[in-house]
Amino acid sequence: MKYHDPDGEEYGIPTYPRRLAPEGLATRRQLRARGLRPAGQDVAAQILWTGRRDPLTRTRPIRVAYLYRIDLAAPVRPMTPGRWRAIAAMMRARRTCPVCLVTYPYVIPTSLGCCPGCADAPAAAAA
Numbered sequence: 001m002k003y004h005d006p007d008g009e010e011y012g013i014p015t016y017p018r019r020l021a022p023e024g025l026a027t028r029r030q031l032r033a034r035g036l037r038p039a040g041q042d043v044a045a046q047i048l049w050t051g052r053r054d055p056l057t058r059t060r061p062i063r064v065a066y067l068y069r070i071d072l073a074a075p076v077r078p079m080t081p082g083r084w085r086a087i088a089a090m091m092r093a094r095r096t097c098p099v100c101l102v103t104y105p106y107v108i109p110t111s112l113g114c115c116p117g118c119a120d121a122p123a124a125a126a127a
Helices: 028-033 081-095 116-126
Strands: 046-050 063-068
Touching: 028 063
Parallel strands: none
Antiparallel strands: 046 063
């Protein structure tokens, strides 16, 4: 079976194919869904699978998901008022246009670097 190495001889750590990991192990996302976090523990195992083919290179990349022990996971730290304020300040900065200094209800696209109105202004002035 491809990517089946429970002893870790070939890949260095225990490796399993998709959907065949043993009980008691979970990915970060699965831990978060249970209200847990890895809490500094080392990776216990990994899941390897072949991803979709890249249309440019026409190769199929090998994808990986690291597994952590559930019994060593700790509860997620609660959000404190200070952390809420820090996140609000970060999001406010991402929603404020650096050109016109208007705060919008959406995150400004990084591809433009400013709000769509300011990004279109030079094109409108040139026309």
